[in-house]
Amino acid sequence: MKHTPVKQKAKKGTFRRVLQYVGRYPVSLIGSIVLALISVGATLFVPVFFGDAIDCIVEYGVAWSKLKRIFLKTGLVVGIAGLCQWLMSLCNNHISCNVVRDLRADAFRKIGALPLQYIDTHAHGDTVSRIIADADQFSDGLLLGFTQFLTGLATILGTIVFMLLTNWKIGLIVVLASPISLFVARFVATHTHKFFKEQTATRGEQTAFMEEAVGGLKTTKAFGHEEENEEKFNEINARLEKATMNATFYSSLTNPSTRFINNLIYAAVALVGALDVSRGAFTVGGLTKFLSYANQYTKPFNEISGVITELKGAFTCAGRIFELIDETEEISDENSENLGQAAGNVALENVCFSYTDEQELIQDLSLTVTPGQRVAIVGRTGSGKTTLINLLMRFYDVDGGAVCVDGKDVRSITRKSLRESYGMVLQETWLKNGTVRENLKMGKPTATDEEMIAAAKAAHAHSFIKRMEKGYDTVIKDGGALSEGQKQLLCITRIMLTKPPMLILDEATSSIDTRTELKISDAFAKLMEGRTSFVVAHRLSTIVHSDCILVMDKGKVVEKGTHSELLAKNGAYAELHRGQFS
DSSP states (O other): OOOOOOOSTTTTTHHHHHHHHHTTOHHHHHHHHHHHHHHHHHHHHHHHHHHHHHHHHHHHSSOHHHHHHHHHHHHHHHHHHHHHHHHHHHHHHHHHHHHHHHHHHHHHHHHHHSOHHHHHHSOHHHHHHIIIIIHHHHHHHHHHIIIIIHHHHHHHHHHHHHHHHHOHHHHHHHHHHTHHHHHHHHHHHHHHHHHHHHHHHHHHHHHHHHHHHHHTHHHHHHTTOHHHHHHHHHHHHHHHHHHHHHHHHHHHTHHHHHHHHHHHHHHHHHHHHHHHHHTTSSOHHHHHHHHHHHHHHHHHHHHHHHHHHHHHHHHHHHHHHHHHHTSOOOOOOTTOBOOOSOOOOEEEEEEEEOSBTTBOOEEEEEEEEOTTOEEEEEESTTSSHHHHHHHHTTSSOOSEEEEEETTEEGGGBOHHHHHHTEEEEOSSOOOOSEEHHHHHTSSOTTOOHHHHHHHHHHTTOHHHHHTSTTGGGOEESTTTTOOHHHHHHHHHHHHHHHOOSEEEEESTTTTSOHHHHHHHHHHHHHHHTTSEEEEEOSSGGGSTTOSEEEEEETTEEEEEEOHHHHHHHTSHHHHHHHHHHO
16 A cells, blocks of 8 residues: 655644644633633723722822722732732643643654554654654643733733723724734734744754764764765754744744834824813823723734744644644554464465555565475565565555465454564664663563573573673663674564564574574574574575575566575576675
8 A cells, every 4th residue: 555645634724623632621721711811800900990099199199098998909909810820821831731742642653553654755853853843842832822812812802891981982993903913913924834834844854864863973984974964964954044034033023013003002092092181081090091901902912913923833833743643544453353373374476566656566476385484585685575574564565466374364464463473583673772671571571581581592692691780681772882793682582582483584693793693593493493484685605494495586586496496597596696605
């Protein structure tokens, strides 16, 4: 099945999907809204008290008996507003942290369900950047949005009511002029989105390059490629700088633009109000109160315009995460049957497969392997050896034909039961961060220490493990100080411990010295007795005793037979043999 990348799928409905994640925490959401309303309501009463205090001073002078009561009420209201704002921030932090946690969990869970073709065709660093950096930026934007958007919206609605009740004519002037600042904010935010999109994409590219550069540092130094890597990094970094500067510059236009318009509105209100005071239609305290409301009314527009810009960036990051979450998963095998204890009868029936539509690889390949048979696979680079292993393990599904185990099409078998039936040792070693014990028991967690040590001795790994600081309890991080050969011995031990019914060895001893290889070959020979085994080898000396040798070329088996039979044919295998031993 060919993998079709998801493009633009997550961008539509991103806001709706974010709300779905937020809706998982209704208590915190409702609490945040209620607390925002109480906080804003309490804040809006403060100008009323100050206006009353000014009118009291104008009419009665400094009458402390009257002012004292006003100040006490003001202090109480301010205290309530402060307490509600603190509780609201707790609710908003709870929502933001949990939403990002859920997003990351869904994205990471998705990685486990993706076909290997996605991992093979996408930069690992970009995928990591989506889950780490993009999720962090989305969290910051979401928190800012909840904190300021709710209070800003409530403030706008509340001040409109108070202004209309205080002086409806001047209130209408403020309300009718405010859409100008909204238009400016929307215009800037809309044109800023593309710069945030470019910024996040370039950051993902930079993360991917850094991961590649750090992981291949030995190779870089060995080939003296430091300057080229630095030039490449500087080029990506320059593009990221340009994208970030553009996003920052255009987003920073929002606040001063809306602030300028709102200040003009504030000046107009002050002028009209002053004229009303001079005519006696308005008290000084009333004008003070109204100007405070006008200022409170326009201030959220500045904040909300900034929030909208931040949210644009946050939703761009969310869109990248949703793109990953929306990727096509492996075909579900919920209704498939378990393979059970495999006998080891493997058959390929007219198998066709290619990684891309443009380039054919395996065409009409048929092969029958009987239980206990030892099959070696040889051929030049790119002949399809590793691809055949990928099909046997069902890392990829065939385009045509079928791969069968014990007469069952592997597509009708659960992947877990199929892969548990294979023991696989690759040329490329992989050890997780953890103790030696945890790495060895990965395939068989229930194994006893005696079984583990016996497997390590059979793989000739026990001696160097005992020399480690804490033996089998030594913690390995990123391979630690282990050599490639020692890592491979641990991987071989892991397979010898599980004793699966079928084996796949892909250059399993490539990093091991010749003397140790001879010893391990004996251990492998014992392990392969009665087990169907597929051995991919470049060194033909390791496969001379195989029951059957397949010679592959351009995705096809061009020769098949034992070592002596193939040499007698004087064909492709004989040519490979002469190339190594002549």
